[in-house]
Structure formats: C-alpha cells, structure tokens
Amino acid sequence: MIRHLLSGADLDADTATEILDTAAEMATVAGREIKKLPALRGRTVVNLFYEDSTRTRISFEAAAKRLSADVINFSAKGSSVAKGESLKDTALTLQAMGADAVVVRHPASGAPHRLANWVDGSVVNAGDGTHEHPTQALLDAYTMRARLGRLAGLSVAVVGDVLHSRVARSNVLLLSTLGAKVTLVGPPTLIPVDIAGALAPGTDVSYDLDAVLPDVDVVMMLRVQRERMKDSYFPSAREYSRRYGLDGPRMRRLPEHAIVMHPGPMNRGMEITPEVADSPRSTIVEQVTNGVSVRMAVLYLLLGGNNR
Amino acid sequence: MAYPPAARSSPPRQPSVKVILASADVQRVVDRIAHQILEKTQGAADTVLLGIPTRGAPLARRLASRISTFEDVVVPVGVLDITLYRDDLRRHATRAIGPTQVPSGGIDGKRVILVDDVLFSGRTVRAALDALNDVGRPASVQLAVLVDRGHRELPIRADYVGKNIPTALAESVKVTLAETDGADEVKLYGGTHS
Numbered sequence: 001m002i003r004h005l006l007s008g009a010d011l012d013a014d015t016a017t018e019i020l021d022t023a024a025e026m027a028t029v030a031g032r033e034i035k036k037l038p039a040l041r042g043r044t045v046v047n048l049f050y051e052d053s054t055r056t057r058i059s060f061e062a063a064a065k066r067l068s069a070d071v072i073n074f075s076a077k078g079s080s081v082a083k084g085e086s087l088k089d090t091a092l093t094l095q096a097m098g099a100d101a102v103v104v105r106h107p108a109s110g111a112p113h114r115l116a117n118w119v120d121g122s123v124v125n126a127g128d129g130t131h132e133h134p135t136q137a138l139l140d141a142y143t144m145r146a147r148l149g150r151l152a153g154l155s156v157a158v159v160g161d162v163l164h165s166r167v168a169r170s171n172v173l174l175l176s177t178l179g180a181k182v183t184l185v186g187p188p189t190l191i192p193v194d195i196a197g198a199l200a201p202g203t204d205v206s207y208d209l210d211a212v213l214p215d216v217d218v219v220m221m222l223r224v225q226r227e228r229m230k231d232s233y234f235p236s237a238r239e240y241s242r243r244y245g246l247d248g249p250r251m252r253r254l255p256e257h258a259i260v261m262h263p264g265p266m267n268r269g270m271e272i273t274p275e276v277a278d279s280p281r282s283t284i285v286e287q288v289t290n291g292v293s294v295r296m297a298v299l300y301l302l303l304g305g306n307n308r
Numbered sequence: 309m310a311y312p313p314a315a316r317s318s319p320p321r322q323p324s325v326k327v328i329l330a331s332a333d334v335q336r337v338v339d340r341i342a343h344q345i346l347e348k349t350q351g352a353a354d355t356v357l358l359g360i361p362t363r364g365a366p367l368a369r370r371l372a373s374r375i376s377t378f379e380d381v382v383v384p385v386g387v388l389d390i391t392l393y394r395d396d397l398r399r400h401a402t403r404a405i406g407p408t409q410v411p412s413g414g415i416d417g418k419r420v421i422l423v424d425d426v427l428f429s430g431r432t433v434r435a436a437l438d439a440l441n442d443v444g445r446p447a448s449v450q451l452a453v454l455v456d457r458g459h460r461e462l463p464i465r466a467d468y469v470g471k472n473i474p475t476a477l478a479e480s481v482k483v484t485l486a487e488t489d490g491a492d493e494v495k496l497y498g499g500t501h502s
Contacts, residue, residue, distance in 0.1 A: 001402050025405050034442045039392040305402030
C-alpha cells in the first residue's frame with residue numbers, strides 16, 4: 001500500500017480497485033445501528049484546512065470518527081497561520097503532537113507534496129490549488145461503479161472549468177487508470193492546451209457539449225467558480241449557461257442509462273438546472289454519502305496496518 | 309464418534325505432513341456437528357449461523373444445508389468479517405477487509421452460532437465477539453469449529469468441535485475446503501519434535 005495519497009496518479013489499477021472494494025464494505029457500516037469500527041483506535045488524524053470547505057472536511061471528519069480515530073480540526077482562520085506561521089512550522093507542530101495522518105487542503109498547488117517531506121505520518125491531499133483532489137476522484141469512480149456496474153469502457157464527459165478544476169485533473173488520471181474514456185468539454189478559454197495528452201493519452205477534448213452528449217455514460221458537471229467570471233474567460237454567465245449548462249432538454253438527449261454528477265457545491269441555474277440536479281439521473285447526494293465510505297477506505301488502507 | 313487412529317511416529321529429519329481428515333471424514337464431521345446443533349438448540353429455532361472468513365463462511369453454509377436436509381428447517385446464514393476487530397492489526401501490513409453479510413432478519417434476540425475452521429489461540433473468536441457487538445444483540449452466542457488444536461491464549465471454548473487435534477506449537481493445521489481450495493482435507497504440518 002502507498003504511504004501518502006497526493007495525486008490520482010499515485011494509484012495503479014489494483015490499488016484503486018482495492019480502495020473501491022474496501023469502500024463498498026465500509027458503506028455497509030452506514031446502514032448499521034452502531035456506525036463505528038475500531039480499526040483506527042488511538043490514531044490521530046489532523047484536518048489541516050487552509051481553504052474554506054464544508055463537505056470535504058466534514059466527510060473526512062466523519063470517516064475518521066467512524067474508524068474510531070481521534071480527529072483534530074485545524075483551520076487557518078483564527079490560528080497561528082493568521083499570525084504568519086509557515087506551512088513547514090505548522091507541519092512540525094503537528095508532527096510534534098503525534099499526528100498519524102494529515103488531511104490537507106491548501107490554495108497552493110503542490111503544498112501537500114511539500115508537507116509529505118516534512119512529516120512522518122501519511123498525507124492525504126484534500127484539494128490543492130488548481131492541481132488535484134484525489135479522494136473526490138475516488139468517490140466519483142465509486143459512484144459510477146455503483147450505478148453503472150463497471151468502470152472499464154465507460155465514456156465520461158467532464159464539463160466546465162477544466163482550467164481551474166482539481167476535480168477534473170484527478171478524475172482524468174484515475175478514470176483512465178481504471179479503463180474509462182474521458183472527454184473534457186468546455187469553452188476553449190477554460191481548457192488548457194495539451195492538457196489531455198499531458199494527463200492521460202487517450203483523453204479527448206471537445207468544445208461542443210451537444211455533440212458529446214448522445215454517446216456518454218456519465219456527465220460530470222464542474223462548478224463555475226464565480227470568482228473566475230470577472231476574469232473574462234467567457235462573455236457572460238448567460239452565454240456560458242446556454243452553451244455549457246446542463247438543462248432538461250440536454251439531459252433528455254443523453255442515453256437512457258446515463259448519469260449526471262456534480263462534485264458540489266452547485267450553482268443552480270448556472271452549470272446545472274434544478275430540473276437536472278433533482279432528477280433520478282443525478283447522483284449528487286449519493287456522491288456525498290459515498291465520500292464518507294471512500295475516505296474511510298483511504299484512511300484505513302493508509303493507517304490500518306504497519307506500513308512503515 | 310470416530311476417533312483418530314493412534315498417531316504414528318513420522319520419520320524424524322524431514323518435516324512431516326499428516327492427513328488428519330480426508331474428504332469423506334470432513335463430510336461426516338460436518339454432518340455430526342449439524343446433528344449436535346439440532347440436538348442442543350431444540351431443532352435450531354431462532355438460530356443464525358455466522359461464518360468467519362475465509363473458511364468459516366462455506367462451513368456455515370454447509371451446516372445450514374445439512375440441517376435443512378435432516379430436519380427441514382431453514383437456518384439463516386451470514387458472514388462476519390473480523391479484520392477490523394483484530395488485535396494484531398498494527399503488527400502487519402494493512403489487511404484487505406472481507407464482506408460482512410448479516411441475514412435480513414438480523415441477529416437481535418437470536419441464538420448466534422459462530423462458525424470457523426480452526427480454533428487455536430481464541431483471538432479470532434474474541435474479535436468476532438467484538439464485531440458481533442456492533443452488529444446487534446444476540447440472545448446467546450455459541451461457537452462451532454471443524455478443528456480444535458488447543459493452545460488457547462484467551463478464556464474461550466467451542467460448543468461444537470468437529471475434531472480435537474493435540475498439536476505442538478511448532479506444528480500447523482491447514483484446513484482446505486472444496487469451495488475455497490478445491491478439495492476437503494485437514495492436514496497437520498509437523499514441527500521438528502518427533
């Protein structure tokens with residue numbers, strides 16, 4: 001087993017499948033009266049969040065607590081970071097407190113990689129800058145497998161702001177490892193040149209959502225980050241929404257079995273209409289539920305045994 | 309009850325392998341445990357069989373099928389994975405966890421019979437009791453094993469024993485079953501004492 005989970009590329013097909021299989025077993029715990037397993041008793045997991053996040057932090061916290069680990073939440077606001085402490089000094093402090101795992105979210109791409117060199121424990125990347133968010137990719141893959149029964153041979157369209165999306169990067173890496181074919185869809189300003197080849201050969205790029213829809217098994221909508229809109233990546237929110245938003249008529253052009261995913265938080269009416277978000281094809285709520293199971297699997301596989 | 313032939317002394321130098329139970333013996337032993345369960349539980353009412361992976365699971369299914377053949381009662385069967393409850397989790401590389409399937413009727417208020425292939429230190433059974441605690445509250449818990457090889461490290465004993473095999477600590481007992489390994493057999497791999 002690997003020691004850190006920093007990138008979707010850290011996982012080969014066997015390890016990724018082991019995580020998904022373990023997550024499936026962890027999911028059965030959620031249906032029990034006592035939603036608790038003793039596997040990480042006495043281990044300490046630190047949630048180190050330099051960026052606002054609700055669902056990812058709560059999801060990691062729930063996962064660690066269900067495995068009986070002690071959880072310390074550290075958010076940059078109101079902490080020594082606000083007083084100017086560097087990432088390295090914070091890391092050494094956590095190290096001195098005996099953290100067995102550090103779950104880190106940071107606005108700078110690559111921060112978790114630096115952290116991994118400074119601490120003895122495992123580091124889990126919970127989103128770094130515009131780089132990667134591997135546990136999101138794992139829970140997306142888990143959701144696809146649960147709904148569609150397989151991953152190999154699936155055709156997945158990832159639609160929207162690929163340029164700034166760590167979810168997109170991790171998904172392209174993981175899904176292609178697991179044998180799915182990814183097509184990145186969005187306006188040319190939001191899809192980096194050569195990204196497909198750089199991440200995973202075999203990935204396609206399209207600027208026309210309507211042409212892609214009839215042939216996909218999964219449509220994954222990315223959030224349009226409001227802070228990007230003033231940077232003129234597209235002329236107006238309405239134009240973006242008309243060309244790349246998923247609405248009812250577009251959804252009906254998908255194949256019968258196809259599912260609609262979104263990592264959240266959604267901008268309803270922007271990249272996805274309420275009709276689509278609340279339809280039976282949407283897996284948005286399931287993704288949140290599955291997130292806890294997948295993070296339990298990751299924490300167990302990183303910390304459960306003696307992997308040093 | 310079929311007692312084993314007297315242990316023959318094996319040639320000293322090479323490590324010995326001795327077949328303790330052959331295929332037909334394993335089936336007879338399973339049949340006998342099924343009868344004993346029926347006898348001791350007054351017809352296996354309110355009883356649930358939970359197999360401990362790997363080989364406890366097919367053993368539990370076999371017991372249930374023999375019980376339904378003998379008495380025409382259906383005993384719910386499940387699987388209880390104990391990996392996350394082991395006391396040696398941290399001493400080894402991370403172990404893959406197996407499936408846990410609790411029968412749809414649950415185990416609350418039932419008589420649960422845990423089924424495993426070999427009873428040795430008792431630590432697996434302790435872990436299973438802990439796991440059971442998180443799944444529900446049975447009225448009582450019993451233990452059925454194909455082989456009891458002794459050397460308990462915890463105050464645990466079996467209610468149904470297929471065969472007692474006196475062993476030395478250096479020896480090892482290996483159970484194979486048709487479902488998991490292709491053939492039914494119990495073998496004793498010798499230490500160097502003989």
